[in-house]
Amino acid sequence: MPRNANICSPDNMKPYIKCLQCYSTTELKAALVVALAELSGATYQELYDCGACWNCVSDSERLQAFVAFVWYAAFGEFPDAATINEDIRCLRCYSESQLDSAIVCGWCEYAQTNPQ
Numbered sequence: 001m002p003r004n005a006n007i008c009s010p011d012n013m014k015p016y017i018k019c020l021q022c023y024s025t026t027e028l029k030a031a032l033v034v035a036l037a038e039l040s041g042a043t044y045q046e047l048y049d050c051g052a053c054w055n056c057v058s059d060s061e062r063l064q065a066f067v068a069f070v071w072y073a074a075f076g077e078f079p080d081a082a083t084i085n086e087d088i089r090c091l092r093c094y095s096e097s098q099l100d101s102a103i104v105c106g107w108c109e110y111a112q113t114n115p116q
Helices: 012-019 025-040 042-054 059-075 081-091 096-111
Strands: none
Touching: 025 042
16 A cells, blocks of 8 residues: 555545535636746746647547656656556556556656655
8 A cells, every 4th residue: 555545535625625616627627837937947838839849649649648758757768568568467457447556556656756
């Protein structure tokens, strides 16, 4: 269990999630752009301009790119199929919801260990 699992639990996050409940998916994604601009040192316009080239690819291709970028940030190299297959073999039986939940917990852990 992650060392800060109690902080990352849904019950403990309710006060922070509650204020986000009235936002649409588009507005929540805009909030992510704000946070990513802060983390990267880019402006919103720079991210918007950079993102323009991703508008003509599929959702699946954007997810693949996001995975590659996060993988690169974590391991210092882009993933290859052999490495990914080895690393995810134990996770293949998880549902999409379980994986989404693990991603939320992973970001929570990361945010706590890498504060601004």
